[in-house]
Amino acid sequence: MPWPKQIISPPSPPDLDILGDQVTLHPGGYVAPSTKPGGDGEQNLVEHMARFRESPLDFLREVSLHVSGQGWRAYDDVLGQPIFYSGFSEDMKRMIMQTPMLRQKLEELAGSRVLIEEREGLLGSETDLEEKKKKKKKKKRRQEAIEESLKEVALEMTDAMICKMESKRFIRGAYYVCTQLLTRAYHQGIHVSSEEVLRLRSVAEDAAGKKQSIIFLPCHRSHVDYVSLQIICYRLGIALPTVVAGDNLNFPVVGAFLQHAGAMWIRRSFGEDALYTTLVQAYIDTLLQNGYNFECFIEGGRSRTGKLLSPKFGILSFLLDSVLSGRVNDAIICPVSTQYDKVVETESYISELLGQPKPKENLQDFLSASSVLSLRLGRVDVRFHEPWSLREFLNDQIARIDAFQPRSPSSPKGTSRKDNRVRLLRTLGFRVLSEINAVSVVMPTALIGTVLLTLRGRGVGKGELIRRVDWLSDRVRNKGGRVAHFAGAPTEAVVDRGLEVLGSGLVGIVPGLPETTYYAVDRFQLSFYRNMTIHLFISEALVSAAMYSKVKQGGGPDNQMMSFNALYEQVAFLSQLFRGEFIYPTAGLLANLNATLSGLESDGVLSLTKDATGKLLSAQVSAQERASGRENFDFYCFLIWPFIESTWLGSVSLMGLTQPLTPQGEAGETWVDFTKAQDTAQLLGKTLYHQGDLSYFEAVNKETLKNAFQIFEEEGIVFIEKNGKDKKSRSLICLAEEWAPQRDPETGQIISQGRLWDYIEMIAKSRREGKNRRDGATVSSRVLRLTDSLGQQLFENAKVDGVIGQEGPGSFVKRKKSRRDSSRSKMKARF
Template sequence: MASTKAPMPPAPSAPDLDILGDQVTLHPGGYVAAPTRPGEDGERNLVEHMARFRESPLDFLREVSLHVSGQGWRAYDDVLGQPIFYSGFSDNMKSMVMQTPLLKRKIAELAARRVQVEEDEGLLAVNKEGGIDKRSKRGAEIEESLREVALEMTDAMICKMESKRFIRGAYYLCTQLLTRTYHQGIHVSSEEVLRLRSVAEAAAKKKQSIIFLPCHRSHVDYVSLQIICYRLGIALPTVVAGDNLNFPVVGSFLQHAGAMWIRRSFGDDALYTTLVQSYIDTLLQNGFNFECFIEGGRSRTGKLLPPKFGILSFLLDSVISGRVEDAIICPVSTQYDKVIETESYISELLGQPKPKENLQDFLSASSVLSFKLGRVDVRFHEPWSLKQFISEQRSRTHVLSSQNLGYPSKSPNPDDRTRLLRTLGFKVLSDINAVSVVMPTALIGTILLTLRGRGVGKSELIRRVEWLSDRVRSKGGRVAHFAGAPTEIVVDRGLEVLGSGLVGTVSGLPETTYFAVDRFQLSFYRNMTIHLFISEALISAAMYTKVKQGGGPENQRIAFTTLYDQVSFLSQLFRGEFIYPTAGLMTNIDTTLRGLESDGVITLTHDPQSNQVQSIELSPQERASGRENFDFYCFLIWPFIESTWLGSVFLMGLTPPCSRPQTTDDDPTPTSVKPRTSWLDLTAVQDTAQLLGKTLYHQGDLSYFEAVNKETLKNAFQLFGEEGIVHFRKADGGAKGKQSTLIGLAREWTPQRDPRSGAIVPEGKLWTFIEMIASSRREGKNRRNGATVSTRVLGLADRLGSALFEGDGIVQQGGLDEDGLKGRAEEQGSPRKRKRRRDILGAKARL
């Protein structure tokens, strides 16, 4: 449905940016790509006009010559930042790291601890006369050994950007490869990069680091940011990278181009942990720019992942401890018309193991160079001071403590640091979302997956893309623009990039008709827009509990209190999936309801005296349009509801089998059906839940194949742990030494079994939880009759669960209490203790 608002008049756009050599020149808006809507920034493609040998051999050779000789801006002189590119930089960096007081103290501490262990075990024979000398000598030997280990680890870890000639060659090579794949280049906002250069200039004078915190959807993320920094004359950041990419040839290349290698897991290695902290301290103390991905790994789903707090914790500690005066945080959003790795992502999300990176696969990836994947859009949020952020958060906490307690807190709360770290992580994610650009492919993918029909005509597709673009802008989002080109041209470009493998065309019809070929892969692009409409989606899903009942408007009207309860339930259900507005639940609901009313989607009924909202229903206008806007919001959230419902249904299958019924000769009726409790391997449980989902989808009990998404199911099980529905624990490493995570149903959530048949009884706390989720599920074949779930679906879940108990999925039998979780103590404790216990379990589950 087209927006009913009058179109806004064009507003002056931000200037476009032209970078030639070391000069930054401003041009009127429209020099390259003129924005046609208010709020859109001028853009500049930083890597266009790269010569190709076959097309223009002379121009190609000329460009190579300019890069080799370092002519003009290619020389990369007068860089905004600290000097890096000089011979001996790596040795100097290693020396500074090894001399940090933090690392010295840790080495001395570890050595003293080892000497004490050797003495306690009788390995260090000492007497009263020479004991001190022997301990000192042994301690010195251990310290020297630890220093050698630390120096070796430092050499393997640190980036080694020593040669400008190498960097010039790497820039040219990467730009050539990137522009062959993303043929429309890298686009930035002129306003944002000018601001970034200004911040970089001020930071260089103060010898402060800029910490780039980008989202992570592709390996191209760090390549594009390095290219932008090089092109703008900003010092290249040191990039945190997992050592899984440190394989022959490529690993050395990346390390000399800025990669800092760290382990995927530190475990209990205190020396390595301190070494990483010392290296980060050294970088920030000397004003070297830094880059790490706030989400940790790449997002396989298209939307932002929850923040990972590992490296973020090191950065925070550097400033909190006073070892670093301050650093500048710069959240970065990188968006793509099409992500290179989406096909491999889909394989992983459907249960295929992630292949280990190697040189052969890297070289075979060169086939993507023939693709036409559109463009990359990089946006920079306004940078801000980490020290100032810490100060503001501490002041706010201090005020709240004073208000709650009546007097200032004399000692810091041990939870303050954790709260500060979480606030920092989610603020960065919010900033990334605020500057993200919605690409045409995301608009098209979203439309195709939010229609009830099998396909859509071209004219209708264009209309809905225009409607969605307006809705994105009205929510404060940005839409990529193409020099004011008509929507039809933008749609054609988007369809070309997506390709026939994702979007099919029905030929022989009066109008060109498009349909989703690979809905699972298209969901990656739909998820790039969902954060903008999550509040509307949750309210629509809550309203759907009444709308799906059918009948007249009065029958579909929902009371505000009922809607509030369901929205509260759903928002808690997806707190690990989405980033909500920070104003609070009631304020968000009120704001969203008023927005939906102004858009003509719903009608609100108010109490005549208090003016409070009493009930909500679909507006006559929305009903006349066939509910297309209301359905749009529901379609966004339904796959996630399905996935969480799937995970919770499979929890019923984790009900342990009954012990053998006890009977007597006089009375054959079973008298004991107490189930035994068992721990199951979490990975096996999640894989089996995914198998259940695939079965239910093909049998018609699931509407969306995306519901079997491995990442969404993982998030669901993490939620179940945080809510205390299940418990997690670590298993012994065994012969291989690798720990696995075990899962077991909490006692109060475990369903009962029928004493005669042994079947799971569909009732109890877990069943009520499932019903709450199911009330917002999409209606359809096999889903209108609740008996279908309570019999056939539940029976299938039980059968798959029983196979786990009988097979290798079972790890250990025994009561939860006996195995160390103290479930009864939790049940009998105060609400505060139970909440704390849930938080601890949730933290363990995340780890």
Template sequence: MDNTRSAVTMELPLSGGPGSEADLPLQHDSTEQNLVEHMARFEVNPYEWFREVALFVSGSGWRAYEKVTGQPVFYSGYTEKIKSGIMASPMLQRMLAELTGKRLEVEEQEHLLDRTSPTFETDKVKRQDEIISSLREATNTMIDNMVCKMESKYFIRSAYYMVTQLLTRAYHQGIYVDRQEIDRLRSYADMAAKQKRSIIFLPCHKSHLDYVSLQLICYRLGFTLPVVVAGDNLNFPLVGSFLQHAGAMWIRRSFDKDPLYITLVQTYIDTLLQNGYNFECFIEGTRSRTGKLLGPRFGILSFLLDSVITGRTEDAYICPVSSQYDKVIEVDSYVSELLGQPKQKENLSGFLSASSVLTLKLGRVDVRFHEPWSLKDFIKSQELRPSHAPNQGSIERSKEVRSRMLRTLGYKVLSDINAISVVMPTALVGTILLTLRGRGVGRSELIRRVDWLCGRIQAKGGKVAHFHGAPTGYVVDRALEVLGPSLVGTVEGLAEQTFYAVDRFQMSFYRNMTIHLFISEALIAAAMYTRVKQGGGPAIQRMVQAELTDQVTFLSQLFRGEFIFPAGEGLAANLERAVAGLQADEVIEVFTSYEGKTYAGLTDIERQRGRENYDFYCFLIWPFIEAAWLGAVSLMCLTPPSAAEVDIWIDMKKAQDSAQLLGKTLYHQGDLSYFEAVNKESLKNAYSRFAEEGIIVVATNKDSKAGPTMRLSPDWTPRRDGQTGALLLQGRLWDFTEKIAKCRREGKNRRDGATVSTRVLSMANKLGLALFEDMISSRTAPNEPLVAPKKVQRRSKL
């Protein structure tokens, strides 16, 4: 890679300036290059700073943003054109007419319009005009608050310069892209522009800086900037207006089943897609606080799908995007939220406080683009699936078919994002530090293990970011520098420099960036652990393959909402592929005994190398198994104190808070191995799975602002001892909890199972009684159930 500053052209000048830290290109192949130049600083080089400002003010070369690929934006009148297109939409006009008609019916029923009056028709027409005029005024206000206002090239040039200054100070190594992916994206952008079709960017979401990085790339490469869906919680004074003029489309966090607002959002999206404007929406809906991908949110995705299914839009191209960071600015606040602290409302002071972090050196940003694909072609392929047979009705009429299609679309995008994601050096180091048995690791062993992990990732088809041509030790040193002493500590005065994880909870964010690559192998390792932990010879630790399949299936179902599993032919095919891979790596062996039974066990080679591979997979999944076990144990808290209280419903939030408190107590008493298991996201995922399986019944009250409530299903409710009132170690819930516990990491405190069970259940019972006492005292009338349960759909059995 040429490290000299290239001439400014409209092609692809992808290099940093001489002497900048961008001259040290982190890359895994020769096509990876730094896209954003390191900006000059006034205090360091005032002449260069003035020169760069002058180039942006004058709009020299690519900075002018004149000849963009795609539909025209940033011109005077753009906003009014979009507003006019929205207001002219037949769908919106029908909704306005429908709402007007409904209001007139109400007023007639309430005798505000008198049918017996001789002037009834005249009064009705007059009132109709008043209502529709009021609705139009309200609609115009909502539109003005919602639509982005990309009006001025002077503004966007200034915004680009300012944001790049800030970003290159924080991420001093720059924003990296893959040239081959960019060339491919450019060809699709050219094709889309000719067809007047949109490119729909669907990135993952780890940081507020995700809003910035993709916009900078599109600006730098001369693509039409996408309209970005953003929650109106970010629409606070000064910052909100700035973002709206840079491309943000503000939407409410909740639509509250407002038919006019829902129609307005759909109409705005239709208008953008019909005119071929690029569009951006975060597929996860919110920032991932854990480092791994969250499940897809289907709100905006359903609007996009509906626009093409109904034919209002001919087609659009879907482009999944992965954004990865050496270090994420918000991780400190993520940890606080996961431990139960209330989320802080976004405001200007918080934004300025976050901006102060921009003075730190946080490494680099990697942005990767999947090959775009036609949304229309995706719909056609789904229509040909057997599950979408014609006897289920038209694709436009069948809600069930459309729901399945929407779900498939969401998980396909997530799978594509995982396929292109780059594993950062900090994620490599973080993963190694959290998958070791010892307290710390020497520098030479850390380097060896990072090399080993790079090989594992590449063997799985993953991508690793590292310094081109530099030794692994250099990569490790730079990762340690970015992570800093608050995350990675050093033990002084030893024979070798030794590192250890200071904050394992926060470090888990970076470890979780790799787990999607090994989830199938990790589940197999955890299932086999039920035998491996028994010790003894190889014959004792072997597992019948049918038993292995059963346990892996159980864990896969348990974590269905926690992980994005590899796209393929289903669980059986993924399991078979993973087992074959573990055999090829000589981690496990599968053989048939003389009795005709098929067994799986660790190979002699894997034992000789200290179970290095096997232990790695176990350490990856154990924190999540702990969280699922904690969730199951916390359900014991929902056991009614007596038969008289079986109709009491527990507030969902209070139940989850109680589960966190239980987890923190068990961790500090030695009955829980991983503190990160108490994070509220994993507990929420566990409770969602429990509700899907019918273990708990969740109810909502539409007429109340209170959150959802819950209780145990009758056939899952544990029994109490008739004399002591203690929870009995029996029943479906206990068996379910024990099945999870089989795969937990064995610890010194848990070898006496009976003692642990008694201690843990005693604590769960204590917290449960407090929950019921709190709910009883909050009831408005004696023996009054708080809500009526809604119907619970049971999808499968764990």
């Protein structure tokens, strides 16, 4: 088996002879690829891994090089601060415990406890001067004792939390084992951009000299994400980052392995544990002050839908505080995109999205998942955005805030500072997500999945599939996106490769036809791959869906013409509706709308009418697009329709929260279990899908419905509140009074009118309706009766659970409404 060029960096002359090419050695043994005319600038960083059955001698040679630790395998002269030495963990714990922040918090907590004991009379009385002296000494001794006790607790927490990268021999073995396992599942390896990794090494070298940390912020679609990034850093000779991981993965054997490979365990929820919160901040401060690289996932958990999730501000807030406070001078932000031909966990994701509870991670499930190692899942593509200074970003943003939004003298003290912090966090989070999208590579499986789910009809011939994949690839590139490169292979070969990876479980072939015809077997799972492309076309999708509100009315071209004002209104509504789902361009609604309309006109999808001054008056589907069967216009609609359908479903389910009538004929007032309300919305969606009133089964997925309910809460349509402060407290939901529809006092049935009904109708304007449209109203009386029936079951369950009879919305709802109205006025859709 010949050694591949570009990526091997063996130390001995014979290995260099095998390369037969001129190479450039860098610290850590990394070899820069030779530049060749027509090269794609990509490398497979794990192509050197040999298999025993294929090449026993090469396999044994590779093992011997890892065991002996030669060349880059020794992981010696890495770029970054030293981490692999005996006593590293103890040094880290000592530094954390000595941080002024933690010591101050321990003193503060001990003092608070002493005051409580004093108020409870546990420290004696003060009848005379002598007693006061004794009490003062007793308080001091008691405080010291409590502080020592808290230190012990903090030390135990620290030991359980911190990563323990102490052994180079261990990390060499871990690298080899993980790479062997990963390349058995992803048989085409881990691919990176040569230009990007050389730039990253240059940044790492500069950061190491300044003792600054590189903060890697990857997207999160799979557990493979952090394994692949660790492998890349090892292979490039960059100090491994400390990786923030949820303690749900800290189960026996595997947890210890991951902790010694770089995992930092944190709780999923900190609650009101002030000591633990301070401890996490102290650890992050210590890492960044000493220049250790760091990694956390900006989305929090793994994306179950295939697209980027909204940023989570937990760990990001700690990082921001480290630099804003001045405790850390600076750190380097590096957004990272990881894309897969096929994600290992998609089947389990679908189970979760359909309402199955997420199983707790354990060793048995981990070992049983080893079957994936025999799969051929294609390749992993990792891309690195150009890194940038967090300090410079913050200085620039603070200067903008001071220049354009000075605090009003009448504002409460501290309000502006708090608001500015939230604004900084949001800007930072969405910038990182935008840059992840900017460097993401669209894989062949994503192209195929997108095409199959955006065509009318049951299936597609191979020739048409190839044509549409070509068209979509061109559209991706025109939008500034990247398509995975396959060394000039024809589209047919790339499509065949993608179909092989997806397998017959996702894409089937209709037998006995004169042309090979494919169809989507599992549309729900295939939607995961379609969603990997939607960020590139979200502007076009929103505009097309808004236009569809006119197109669906039928008639001739003139009848389907939409005024600019009406188009603007519907696009504004949709962009607000999906502000938690998608990341929009930052130019603002009007600028983005005009740019999108111009682009659709240039592509021949829309025709625009303007007055003599160039002002846009109206838009309609172009004659050219009509002649082609509206395939491009429909493509954009198909991308967004499942999300519109899901939000419509969520809003319809709210009708079921209409309070039942009391015996006196008045509307009652109660709260219902929020989780059960979401489950009921899913059950409603499954029923409507099988009855033909819902076009997309993926519209019932739990994640999109959860986002819809979040928007409903932000709009003040519903109120969601915990019924207690402990972890086991349930969340309850109640329909806001001003949004609640009325009931017929005689029949008790919900009347199809009112503010919520109008809101549903607004969503439905852009919805692709199901086949059953026998009733004139968008939400037919039959659907409304089903919704109400399910809602009544919720209220019956509330009685059994003891929710009815608790304090209703009352004053705290008014406080929440006031707060939400205030916050909602500040939230502007960025499309």
